[in-house]
Each structure stands twice: as structure tokens, then as C-alpha cells.
Amino acid sequence: MKATINDIARLAGVSKKTVSRVINNESNVGTATRERVQKVIDKLKYSPDPQARGLASRRSFLLALVYDNPNASFITEAMYGVLDHCRPKGYELVVHPCEVTNERVVDDVLDFVNRLKIDGVILLPPLSESGSLVAGLKAMDCNYVRLLSVVEDEPAHIIRFNDRAAVAVVADHFVALGHSNIGFIQGPETSQSASERYEGFRTALTAHGIDLPVSRIAKGAYTFQSGVEGAEWLLNSPEPPTAIFASNDEMAMGVIVAAKKMGFQVPSDLTVAGFDDSPHASEIWPALTTVNLQVRRMGSLATEKLLYLCDRDADKAASVQHELTPKFIQRQSTAPPRGYKQHKGQRKTSPPYAV
Amino acid sequence: MKATINDIARLAGVSKKTVSRVINNESNVGTATRERVQKVIDKLKYSPDPQARGLASRRSFLLALVYDNPNASFITEAMYGVLDHCRPKGYELVVHPCEVTNERVVDDVLDFVNRLKIDGVILLPPLSESGSLVAGLKAMDCNYVRLLSVVEDEPAHIIRFNDRAAVAVVADHFVALGHSNIGFIQGPETSQSASERYEGFRTALTAHGIDLPVSRIAKGAYTFQSGVEGAEWLLNSPEPPTAIFASNDEMAMGVIVAAKKMGFQVPSDLTVAGFDDSPHASEIWPALTTVNLQVRRMGSLATEKLLYLCDRDADKAASVQHELTPKFIQRQSTAPPRGYKQHKGQRKTSPPYAV
DNA sequence: CTGAAAGCGCTTACAG
DNA sequence: CTGAAAGCGCTTACAG
Numbered sequence: 001m002k003a004t005i006n007d008i009a010r011l012a013g014v015s016k017k018t019v020s021r022v023i024n025n026e027s028n029v030g031t032a033t034r035e036r037v038q039k040v041i042d043k044l045k046y047s048p049d050p051q052a053r054g055l056a057s058r059r060s061f062l063l064a065l066v067y068d069n070p071n072a073s074f075i076t077e078a079m080y081g082v083l084d085h086c087r088p089k090g091y092e093l094v095v096h097p098c099e100v101t102n103e104r105v106v107d108d109v110l111d112f113v114n115r116l117k118i119d120g121v122i123l124l125p126p127l128s129e130s131g132s133l134v135a136g137l138k139a140m141d142c143n144y145v146r147l148l149s150v151v152e153d154e155p156a157h158i159i160r161f162n163d164r165a166a167v168a169v170v171a172d173h174f175v176a177l178g179h180s181n182i183g184f185i186q187g188p189e190t191s192q193s194a195s196e197r198y199e200g201f202r203t204a205l206t207a208h209g210i211d212l213p214v215s216r217i218a219k220g221a222y223t224f225q226s227g228v229e230g231a232e233w234l235l236n237s238p239e240p241p242t243a244i245f246a247s248n249d250e251m252a253m254g255v256i257v258a259a260k261k262m263g264f265q266v267p268s269d270l271t272v273a274g275f276d277d278s279p280h281a282s283e284i285w286p287a288l289t290t291v292n293l294q295v296r297r298m299g300s301l302a303t304e305k306l307l308y309l310c311d312r313d314a315d316k317a318a319s320v321q322h323e324l325t326p327k328f329i330q331r332q333s334t335a336p337p338r339g340y341k342q343h344k345g346q347r348k349t350s351p352p353y354a355v
Numbered sequence: 356m357k358a359t360i361n362d363i364a365r366l367a368g369v370s371k372k373t374v375s376r377v378i379n380n381e382s383n384v385g386t387a388t389r390e391r392v393q394k395v396i397d398k399l400k401y402s403p404d405p406q407a408r409g410l411a412s413r414r415s416f417l418l419a420l421v422y423d424n425p426n427a428s429f430i431t432e433a434m435y436g437v438l439d440h441c442r443p444k445g446y447e448l449v450v451h452p453c454e455v456t457n458e459r460v461v462d463d464v465l466d467f468v469n470r471l472k473i474d475g476v477i478l479l480p481p482l483s484e485s486g487s488l489v490a491g492l493k494a495m496d497c498n499y500v501r502l503l504s505v506v507e508d509e510p511a512h513i514i515r516f517n518d519r520a521a522v523a524v525v526a527d528h529f530v531a532l533g534h535s536n537i538g539f540i541q542g543p544e545t546s547q548s549a550s551e552r553y554e555g556f557r558t559a560l561t562a563h564g565i566d567l568p569v570s571r572i573a574k575g576a577y578t579f580q581s582g583v584e585g586a587e588w589l590l591n592s593p594e595p596p597t598a599i600f601a602s603n604d605e606m607a608m609g610v611i612v613a614a615k616k617m618g619f620q621v622p623s624d625l626t627v628a629g630f631d632d633s634p635h636a637s638e639i640w641p642a643l644t645t646v647n648l649q650v651r652r653m654g655s656l657a658t659e660k661l662l663y664l665c666d667r668d669a670d671k672a673a674s675v676q677h678e679l680t681p682k683f684i685q686r687q688s689t690a691p692p693r694g695y696k697q698h699k700g701q702r703k704t705s706p707p708y709a710v
Numbered sequence: 711c712t713g714a715a716a717g718c719g720c721t722t723a724c725a726g
Numbered sequence: 727c728t729g730a731a732a733g734c735g736c737t738t739a740c741a742g
Contacts, residue, residue, distance in 0.1 A: 002469065004719055015729045020721065028727055047470055051410045052719030055734045060406065062449075072427040072634065079450055092471060094417075094447050095434055114357065115402055116447060224638045250638070257640040279427065280635040283579045283605070285612040359735055370713045375737065383711055407735030410718045 003044040012040045023048050050090075060117040061091050063306065066109055067124035068100045071250075073279050074295055078124055078147070081299020089307055094118065100127055110136045119143060120306040122299070129192050143309040145302040149193040156309060156317035159302045159324065163193050163275075164200035166291045166326035167245075170273050171204030173289070173330065174243045178340040179271060180210050183241035185220045185230040185251050194222070197247045197275060216241055220251045227254020235262055235270070242337040243271035249278040249290055256284065256333065267335035277329050286332035293326045358399040367395045378403050405445075415472040418446050418661065421464055422479035423455045426605075428634050429650055433479055433502070436654020444662055449473070455482060465491045474498060475661040477654070484547050498664040500657040504548040511664060511672035514657045514679065518548050518630075519555035521646045521681035522600075525628050526559035528644070528685065529598045533695040534626060535565050538596035540575045540585040540606050549577070552602045552630060571596055575606045582609020590617055590625070597692040598626035604633040604645055611639065611688065622690035632684050641687035648681045 005023075009016040014037060021029045022037045029037075040046075050061045063086055065079060075097075082093050096112055098105050105127075113121060120143035127133065128146035134153070137144045146153060149163045174182055184201055187194025202212050215237060218230030227246050231254060234241055246252035252274025256266050264270045266286055274281060277292035301321055308317035360378075364371040369392060376384045377392045384392075395401075405416045418441055420434060430452075437448050451467055453460050460482075468476060475498035482488065483501035489508070492499045501508060504518045529537055539556055542549025557567050570592060573585030582601050586609060589596055601607035607629025611621050619625045621641055629636060632647035656676055663672035 006719080016720080017722095017729055018727090021728090024721090030727060033727080049410070049719055050471060051406045051415065052734090053721075055404070055406045055410055055736085056719080056721035058721095058734075072431040076427040076430050080452065083450070083452065092449050092451075092467075094449050095438070096447075097435065097438065112447075116405060253635070253638045257638065260640050278635075280608070280633075280638075283608045283612065283635075284639055285615050361735080371736080372713055372738095373711090376712090379737090385711060388711080404735055407718090408737075410720085411735080411737035413718075413737095 002049075003046040005046075005048065007044060008037065008040050008046055011044075012037045047090075054117060058117060059119050059310075062094050062116055062118050063091050063303065064094045064096050064113065064116075064118045064121045065124065066096045066098065066121050066127060068098050068105070068127045069124050071276070071278070074124070074276070074293075077295035078122070078299040081296035081301075082122060082303045084296070085300045085303035086307065091119070091307065098127070100130070106130070106133050106136050109133060110140060113137065113142050114140060119310050120145070122302050122306060123147065125149065125193060126191050143306055145306045145309070147298050147302060149196045151323075154318065155322045156305060156314050158322055159298045159305070160322055161293050161298060162323060162325045163196040164203075166328065167197045167200035167275070168204035169328040170245055170275075170289075170291065171201050171208070173328070173334060174245065174271065174273070175205070175208045175210060177243070177271065177334060178336045179241075179243040181216070181239060181241045181243070181337075182210065182212065183216045183218065183234040183244040184212055185218045185227060185234075185244060185246040185255065187247040187251075188221045189219075191222070194247055201245060220247065222248050222250055224250050224254045224257075227251030228258040229254075231255040231258035232262070235259065235264060241270075243273075243334070245273050247275055249274035249276040249281050249288060252288055252290065252333075253280070253284065256286075256288070267333050268338060271334040271337070273334055275326075277327075281329075282331065289331045289334040290329050291326045292329050294324055298324060357404075358401040360401075360403065362399065363392065363395050363401055366399075367392045402445075409472060413472060414474050414665075416446050417449050417471055417473050418658065419449045419451050419468065419471075419473045419476045420479065421451045421453065421476050421482060423453050423460070423482045424479050426631070426633070429479070429631070429648075432650035433477070433654040436651035436656075437477060437658045439651070440655045440658035441662065446474070446662065453482070455485070461485070461488050461491050464488060465495060468492065468497050469495060474665050475500070477657050477661060478502065480504065480548060481546050498661055500661045500664070502653050502657060504551045506678075509673065510677045511660060511669050513677055514653045514660070515677055516648050516653060517678060517680045518551040519558075521683065522552045522555035522630070523559035524683040525600055525630075525644075525646065526556050526563070528683070528689065529600065529626065529628070530560070530563045530565060532598070532626065532689060533691045534596075534598040536571070536594060536596045536598070536692075537565065537567065538571045538573070538589040538599040539567060540573045540582060540589075540599060540601040540610065542575060542577045542602040542606075544574075546577070549602055556600060575602065577603050577605055579605050579609045579612075582606030583613040584609075586610040586613035587617070590614065590619060596625075598628075598689070600628050602630055604629035604631040604636050604643060607643055607645065607688075608635070608639065611641075611643070622688050623693060626689040626692070628689055630681075632682075636684075637686065644686045644689040645684050646681045647684050649679055653679060 005016045005019050008019045054060045123146045128148050147159050218233050220226035220230045246255050255272050259270050274288050274290040277290045281288040281290045305317045305320045360371045360374050363374045409415045478501045483503050502514050541553050560567050573588050575581035575585045601610050610627050614625050629643050629645040632645045636643040636645045660672045660675045
């Protein structure tokens with residue numbers, strides 16, 4: 001019932017090799033021949049069988065999304081981004097969540113890639129940071145692109161989201177509002193993005209002459225609960241900060257809840273900002289000031305690179321944009337500290353609270 | 356480099372047909388032969404090529420998750436559930452989000468299934484409600500299982516989450532707390548689960564002798580914003596309800612935000628409950644009382660059914676549990692109405708507020 | 711219980 | 727610019 005290459009060849013009066021050339025946009029087909037074949041293809045709504053194609057050419061036309069990330073909207077957004085770009089090109093997406101804690105992750109992923117002959121892999125953070133996984137993929141000559149917060153690979157293999165730059169905007173925002181006693185809740189030490197956000201925030205504050213002492217740095221784990229605990233610790237200190245930046249939204253939500261329980265009004269008593277722009281960031285009161293990573297866009301760009309790599313065109317892959325600066329999203333959880341008066345024109349140059 | 360069926364056959368001293376029998380657990384292989392073959396398979400870590408297998412047998416060993424649902428955690432949880440069950444059996448999962456609003460959805464999905472020779476499809480709500488899609492799948496003899504809130508298909512093809520029963524528990528809870536002036540925010544009319552939740556809630560209230568007049572029913576759209584608007588409308592009425600049940604968490608979040616803005620304390624001035632137990636339901640203050648759908652479990656059970664269907668064993672597929680009652684999760688957003696005293700023992704039988 | 715032959719629907723590697 | 731042959735790694739349909 002489904003048309004095959006033989007049907008097309010017969011009806012177009014050519015060999016199946018010629019049909020194959022048309023399908024694959026290869027050269028060396030006469031214009032007239034090509035048109036004739038294409039017409040038959042269109043008429044029968046023929047599309048080549050990916051299995052047969054793959055079996056013969058050792059491909060699968062399958063991309064894989066490999067991740068170990070608890071953030072549901074990050075995953076689904078990335079998926080949309082990948083599909084936006086790969087579907088029109090005839091590739092489909094297989095999902096492969098896994099557990100970094102599992103010692104056999106690398107083997108598991110390589111097995112999976114090998115078994116399905118996956119043409120290309122998109123690695124989401126934090127798994128994208130795994131050197132051994134990438135080494136394994138390279139060794140078996142599997143194409144990959146990593147979503148990463150630092151430039152740790154060639155441009156052809158990376159989409160970098162510049163957390164440092166993004167976080168600096170948050171710091172600038174805090175300072176512009178008049179905050180100088182600023183608290184920070186850090187992500188897990190194992191995460192690159194967590195240290196990027198930390199470094200970026202600290203550096204930006206320093207540029208404004210503002211200190212970030214260890215007494216105002218809480219260790220978190222990117223979880224809601226760790227945000228709660230971090231906030232309790234910070235707000236119970238002798239001189240509680242007037243603003244807290246949590247390294248992700250999840251923790252920022254924890255900060256807001258903890259603050260409320262402790263009697264701090266957000267934002268009048270306490271400014272709070274997060275990072276991720278998760279769907280729920282705008283669905284609380286006050287709506288959370290945060291940073292949007294543009295995950296869908298990243299997924300799309302990563303796929304563009306990946307498909308070039310699948311075509312063995314490393315140059316084109318490298319030429320696709322490989323750096324994205326996340327977007328600062330100001331909402332209602334940030335405000336000047338209580339009693340602070342803003343002096344026009346002084347904001348950035350010499351704020352009254354500067355040392 | 357990768358071992359093939361020919362390698363195994365040669366090393367085991369049998370024909371490849373025999374190896375094939377071992378791989379597929381077919382009968383008619385001598386015990387000794389089987390063991391010998393298996394040993395070689397294990398030794399070479401051989402696993403059959405799904406493409407070759409599929410090409411010859413017209414299968415793909417690919418399952419598809421087809422959905423049109425904005426709820427990210429629903430998607431990812433379902434994915435985990437599916438993978439929990441299908442990976443050990445050698446099946447992988449392709450994701451296929453689509454848009455119900457698009458007129459060509461059905462064709463798009465059928466095309467996709469046909470092109471990839473998808474062995475089985477799992478349909479998530481609300482797309483699972485599409486009769487034309489299911490008809491199309493049936494017509495092309497593609498296996499499917501639907502996650503649905505009503506029993507609208509044979510047991511072999513459905514996992515039903517009993518929203519009616521779940522919602523009744525919420526109603527009982529409201530009544531037990533002492534509420535009688537209760538508001539309801541409805542989901543979109545096009546959604547089956549929305550009307551199930553409505554019917555279930557109304558029925559349960561009626562059983563307690565409590566009325567749910569149209570003046571206390573707001574039309575929502577399962578979105579945050581519609582929850583905000585619904586709450587504003589309900590709370591601005593002459594006799595605002597003391598409790599609001601929103602048909603999903605998203606809207607319940609909207610209710611809480613709106614209530615706060617309008618000066619209502621939750622739960623002391625206003626009890627709020629939602630439905631879905633989204634990850635953020637527990638990450639706000641007060642934490643949201645809600646209902647957990649057990650999506651991961653549903654995904655797993657659906658896959659169990661689906662794989663039986665793939666094996667042409669409709670009986671076994673039908674015998675897999677096909678009804679799940681969502682779990683009521685009590686948190687902090689529900690409380691007795693202000694000034695209400697509970698009379699022991701009177702709760703269910705003849706509550707003081709009963710007509 | 712076991713196997714030889716043919717074929718699934720394509721592509722590769724050649725030849726012309 | 728075009729095509730005939732062989733083969734990708736399995737299963738089906740048959741034979742014994």
C-alpha cells in the first residue's frame with residue numbers, strides 16, 4: 001500500500017538509483033529527469049522508509065535528547081526547539097533521560113546511541129558538562145551538540161548560554177535599586193552554571209564597589225527547600241540582606257515563601273530575584289524578577305548545528321550562532337530597599353551606598 | 356565492529372534463523388542449542404539491529420508520545436512512566452507534540468506514525484479525546500492507548516483517571532471543613548476532564564445538600580490568568596464564597612494571587628484547592644491542597660497495555676489495570692471558614708450548615 | 711527441532 | 727548524467 005522507491009522508479013521510467021538521487025538532493029541528475037521523478041513522488045506522496053535508508057547508509061534519522069535535569073519546562077521547551085528545526089528536515093526526536101548519579105550513565109547512553117544508530121545527540125545541562133560522556137560519543141563518532149554555560153568545546157559542538165552576563169544584569173538591577181546589603185544563594189557545587197552565576201554575580205557587585213562576604217552567601221542545591229533554608233539563614237543574620245538573588249527560580253520561590261513566613265514583605269522588605277523564568281515565576285505574587293534562558297531557541301540552534309554535523313559540514317555547524325545571552329525579566333519581586341531614596345543620575349556612577 | 360546475527364550464528368555453529376529464534380524467544384529451539392547461542396550473544400554483547408529487524412518485520416520498536424498539552428510536568432512525568440516500562444523491553448520513545456487547533460493534526464500524526472512505522476502510540480489528554488485521530492489510528496492498524504478521564508474505549512486501549520471520584524474528595528473536604536458557600540472555577544468547555552471535574556464536584560456537593568448556583572461558577576480556561584479573573588469575579592460578588600475549587604492548579608495559583616491582591620488571606624479568609632499537583636503546588640505559601648493524577652504511573656500502565664497490544668495479545672492488554680483514582684493531597688491552602696466551629700461527629704452526617 | 715532461500719526498501723561502490 | 731549489482735542485518739515463509 002505504501003509506495004516504495006521501486007514504484008517511483010517504475011512509474012517515472014528510471015532506475016531506483018536515480019530516484020535515490022532525487023530524494024537525497026544529489027547532483028548528476030538531469031533537470032528534466034529530476035522533475036519527472038519529483039512529480040511522481042509528489043503524486044504518490046512517497047516518502048522514503050527511514051529504516052531501509054538507515055540500514056543501507058548506517059544512519060537512523062533519529063536525534064536524541066539526552067538529559068538529567070529535573071526542570072520539566074526546560075525539557076519540554078528544549079524538545080519544542082529541537083523539533084521546530086528537525087522535523088522539516090525529516091528527523092525525529094527520541095528522548096533519553098538518565099541519572100548522572102548512576103555510575104553506568106555513560107555506558108548506558110553510548111549503548112543507546114549505538115543500538116539505535118542515533119545520528120546526533122543534544123546534551124542538556126548539567127549532563128552536557130560530562131567530559132567522559134562527550135569523549136565516549138567522540139570515540140564512536142557520534143555527532144553531538146552541548147548546551148553549556150561555559151565555552152568548553154568547539155563552536156560546532158556548543159550552544160553557550162552566557163549566565164555570567166545575565167547574572168550581571170541582575171546585580172546591576174539590585175544596585176540601581178539602591179541595595180548594598182545583598183545576599184546570594186548558590187547552586188550546587190557540582191554544577192558549572194551554578195559557579196558561573198556565582199562568579200558573575202560577585203564580579204558585577206565588585207564592579208559597583210559592593211562586597212559579597214561569605215556571611216551573605218548561602219549554599220543551595222537548586223531545590224525549593226534549599227531556597228527556604230538559605231533564606232532563613234540569611235534573614236536570621238544580625239544584619240539581614242535587603243535583597244537576595246537565588247541562583248534559580250526554584251530556590252527563589254523558597255526564598256519568597258520563607259520570607260513571608262518570617263514576616264518579611266516582598267519586595268518592600270526584601271527584594272528577591274531568581275533565574276530560569278520558569279512558567280510559575282509569573283504565577284506567584286509578587287511575580288518573580290528573573291532571567292529567561294531562551295531554551296527553545298537554544299534547542300533550535302543546537303539542532304541546526306547538529307544537522308550540519310550530520311551532513312559532515314563542520315564549517316557550517318561552527319558558523320551557526322553559538323552564544324546566547326539570557327534575557328533579564330523584571331517583574332514585581334524587586335524594589336528599592338525600605339526608606340531608600342533614589343538620586344537621579346547617581347544610580348550607576350556613585351550610588352549613595354557605595355563604599 | 357558491532358556484532359551481527361551472522362557473527363553469532365557462525366560462532367555458535369548454527370544458522371542465523373536459529374539465532375533469530377533465540378533473540379525473539381520463539382519456541383522450537385533445543386535447550387542446549389539455545390544456551391549455546393545465548394552464551395555467544397552475551398559474550399559479544401550482541402543486540403539485534405532494530406532497523407534491520409524492523410525492515411524485515413515491518414516494525415520499528417519505537418513508541419510515540421503524542422500530545423497537545425501545555426503542562427510541562429505532565430509531559431515529562433508521562434515520559435518517565437513510559438520509559439520505565441518500555442526500555443527494558445527494547446522499545447524507545449519518540450515525542451510528537453502537536454497542535455489540536457491545527458486542522459491538519461490528524462493527518463500530521465498519521466503521517467508521522469506511518470513514516471516511522473511507529474509500533475504504538477500513547478495519547479495524552481486532551482488530544483486523547485479526539486475521535487477522528489483514534490479512528491485514523493485504528494484504520495491503519497496502529498496500536499494505541501489513551502489517557503482519558505472517561506471510559507470511552509475498550510479497556511485494552513485506555514487508562515482512565517477518575518477525575519469525578521477525585522474531585523468528590525475535594526468537595527467532601529470542603530464540606531467537612533465547614534464550608535457551604537463554595538465557588539467553582541471551571542476548565543475549558545472543550546475539555547472532557549473539565550466537565551468531569553465540574554460534574555463530580557457538583558454531584559458531591561449536592562450529596563451534602565449544598566448548592567452550586569451559576570453565580571458561584573466562573574468559566575476558566577485552565578490558565579493562570581483565567582484563575583485570576585475567575586477569583587476576582589467570585590470574590591467581588593455580594594456574598595463571596597469562603598472556599599474556591601479551581602479545576603486545575605494553574606487556575607488555583609491565579610486564585611491565590613488574586614485573593615491576596617484583594618486582601619483575602621488564604622486559607623483563613625478563603626480556602627483554595629486545585630487539581631494536578633504540579634511541582635509548584637507545594638512551592639508557594641500557603642502550599643496548595645490539590646489532587647495528584649499519578650501521571651508517571653499512568654504512563655507506565657499505558658505502556659504495559661501498549662506492548663501487549665504490540666504482541667497482538669489484546670486479552671492481556673485488557674487485563675492491565677485501566678482505572679486510576681487520583682490522590683487527594685491536603686496542604687495548607689484549605690481551612691475552616693472564619694469563625695466556624697466544628698462539631699465532632701456531625702461532620703458528615705448532619706453538618707450545621709446543611710440545609 | 712533446524713536451516714536455505716528470498717526479501718524488507720533503501721544506499722554504496724562501481725561501471726559506463 | 728544514468729544504471730545494474732551487491733549488500734545493509736534482520737525476518738518471513740517454507741521445507742525437511
